[in-house]
Amino acid sequence: MTGAAKRIAAVAFNTFKEAGRNRAFLGLMLGALFMILASLLISEMVVFDQRRRVVQDFGLFFISASGVVISVIIGVVLVFKELQRKTIYSVLSKPLHRHEFILGRYAGMVLVLLTVVVVLTLAWTLVLHLRDVAFRLVFLKAVILIAAELSIVSAVAVLFSSFSSPVLSGIFTLGVFMVGRLVYLIEELLLAGKGLFVSAPQLRPLGKAAAAIFPDLSMFDISREILLEMDVPWTWVAQSVGYAASYVVILITLAMLVFRSRDFV
Amino acid sequence: MPDDSVLLVQDLAKTFKVGFARKVVDAVRGISFDVKRGEIFGFLGPNGAGKTTTIKMLMDLIRPTAGSIRLFGLSPRDMTSRRRVGYLPEQPYFYDYLTPVELMHFFGSIYGMDRAARAGRIDKLLRLVGVAYVRDRSLRSFSKGMVQRVGLAQSLIADPDLVVLDEPLSGLDPIGRREFKDIILGLKSAGKTVFFSSHILADIELLCDRIAIIDKGKLRYVGPLREFVLAGQKEVELIASGVAPEQAEALAGRCVKVETLGAQVKLVTSREAAPGVVSDLVQGGATVESVVPRSETLEDIFVRMAAPGGEAK
Numbered sequence: 371m372t373g374a375a376k377r378i379a380a381v382a383f384n385t386f387k388e389a390g391r392n393r394a395f396l397g398l399m400l401g402a403l404f405m406i407l408a409s410l411l412i413s414e415m416v417v418f419d420q421r422r423r424v425v426q427d428f429g430l431f432f433i434s435a436s437g438v439v440i441s442v443i444i445g446v447v448l449v450f451k452e453l454q455r456k457t458i459y460s461v462l463s464k465p466l467h468r469h470e471f472i473l474g475r476y477a478g479m480v481l482v483l484l485t486v487v488v489v490l491t492l493a494w495t496l497v498l499h500l501r502d503v504a505f506r507l508v509f510l511k512a513v514i515l516i517a518a519e520l521s522i523v524s525a526v527a528v529l530f531s532s533f534s535s536p537v538l539s540g541i542f543t544l545g546v547f548m549v550g551r552l553v554y555l556i557e558e559l560l561l562a563g564k565g566l567f568v569s570a571p572q573l574r575p576l577g578k579a580a581a582a583i584f585p586d587l588s589m590f591d592i593s594r595e596i597l598l599e600m601d602v603p604w605t606w607v608a609q610s611v612g613y614a615a616s617y618v619v620i621l622i623t624l625a626m627l628v629f630r631s632r633d634f635v
Numbered sequence: 636m637p638d639d640s641v642l643l644v645q646d647l648a649k650t651f652k653v654g655f656a657r658k659v660v661d662a663v664r665g666i667s668f669d670v671k672r673g674e675i676f677g678f679l680g681p682n683g684a685g686k687t688t689t690i691k692m693l694m695d696l697i698r699p700t701a702g703s704i705r706l707f708g709l710s711p712r713d714m715t716s717r718r719r720v721g722y723l724p725e726q727p728y729f730y731d732y733l734t735p736v737e738l739m740h741f742f743g744s745i746y747g748m749d750r751a752a753r754a755g756r757i758d759k760l761l762r763l764v765g766v767a768y769v770r771d772r773s774l775r776s777f778s779k780g781m782v783q784r785v786g787l788a789q790s791l792i793a794d795p796d797l798v799v800l801d802e803p804l805s806g807l808d809p810i811g812r813r814e815f816k817d818i819i820l821g822l823k824s825a826g827k828t829v830f831f832s833s834h835i836l837a838d839i840e841l842l843c844d845r846i847a848i849i850d851k852g853k854l855r856y857v858g859p860l861r862e863f864v865l866a867g868q869k870e871v872e873l874i875a876s877g878v879a880p881e882q883a884e885a886l887a888g889r890c891v892k893v894e895t896l897g898a899q900v901k902l903v904t905s906r907e908a909a910p911g912v913v914s915d916l917v918q919g920g921a922t923v924e925s926v927v928p929r930s931e932t933l934e935d936i937f938v939r940m941a942a943p944g945g946e947a948k
Contacts, residue, residue, distance in 0.1 A: 373747055376744065376747060377744075377745050377747075380741060380744040380745050381745075383741075384730070384733075384741050387732070387733070387737075388730065388732055391732040392732070455728045456724065456726075456727075456728050457728055457729055457730055459691075459694075459696055459722075459724040459727070460722070460724060460727060460729060460742070460786075460789060461742075461745070462694075462695070462696055463694040463695070463696060463717070463720075463722040463724075464717065464742060464745040464746065465714040465717040465718045465745065465746060465747075466745050467714070631698075633651075633691075633696070633697040633698060634691065634696040634697065635651070635688075635691075635697065
């Protein structure tokens, strides 16, 4: 491992350790774990042929939702806390480049999110097994896509927290997530012969800008395909992961540029 | 850069734009000084004078508006120079979920030290600063003074040639202050260079070889501490006995102050006039009990300089 890789790894490992000792993070993780396990009980309340569907949907939903909340919290709070509590003075005065710090922080966050996804997926697999649902390959693809989506959300959180307050960063990040999930709808409306952009054409440039800038996060959601028992090709998964990687590179590069020029007063 | 300088600061300036109106504040206004190898250099100034801003520029935490900094002949952005510097921030705050040992392993790994080297160094440093007994306790439970001690230890993790300490003695009890002073003197004995800021002047008087005084972003003095203190020695205090009242009256014109203390007389005169006054006293049959140069303390000089229109003598 090169010197730079070692320094980035040191920051990443420290981020992982910090998250592991953060009560809010552990509480969210346990909450998501509890909800996935509770889907077993909830599934008892529906008619027999819907029980499998409930555990399937609940599991995927909570892996995704808790991942988004955790990535926003870790991304926003941990980086901001570093600035607010001024722990960054001691770190950046060491032989560590500012971009290495951002890369290390982000790598640590991805490590945390991967751990969350793996742990929750294992719990979900257990629930599926207890409900006699076989773990299909498409479930694995769904989980990979969730992880790819979370990598974008956490990169957005890192970017915003590099120059904004935690509350604003949290709002902005969730905003990007929600708009990202609706980008497909905006694109459909832009192509449609009726609807919002026809009745209010002045909003059209705004819609076009949103569709061009925001990541299309709907491509990471294959819950509908799972519900309809359709398969999703690996090429789709690979393309989506590549798409996520492109966004991450852009977002983290922007975060590094912001960090490079700022003063730590 | 002179051969014996480890730090060279030239015409360094920093301007901030603050508030909604982007009001321009000149925090540091074109300061120049150098720190020589193996010396203890004190950086003095009242609160808000620009000490911490300057130090943060040395550490590349704040980018200068103008001027240059050379650390070991290199820019502070150069990793080679930063590798040779240890830094204790003012009122340090570290990752409170870590123990001192974990914190120092983290910092040591940034320096590229291997685990075995880190372990040995950490053990030695935690004992040096007196927190070895809480080495595995979370920093969350540490008092301010204990955090300061860990801060000093982490600044020394990579055995730096230059140690930059921002207000290292604040937050410490008297025993802690004494221990820190001993450590700083120990660093000098080991050939290290120490640059430290303080507004506690007594500490500077005891420790420093040379000082710089900054006020409102401008340097007011750079040079040896001794010269600076000597410059403040303008008067001499004489205590004499057996001084006839008419003799005391005759000397009053050459003295700043003449005061009768029982059987003795205290005369305060200028350094230049002192030999003549002593001679006259002896010739008049008086006994000179003591001759003591009256030094302004660093504190007196500092207060005078910090006053509006004040300057170093």
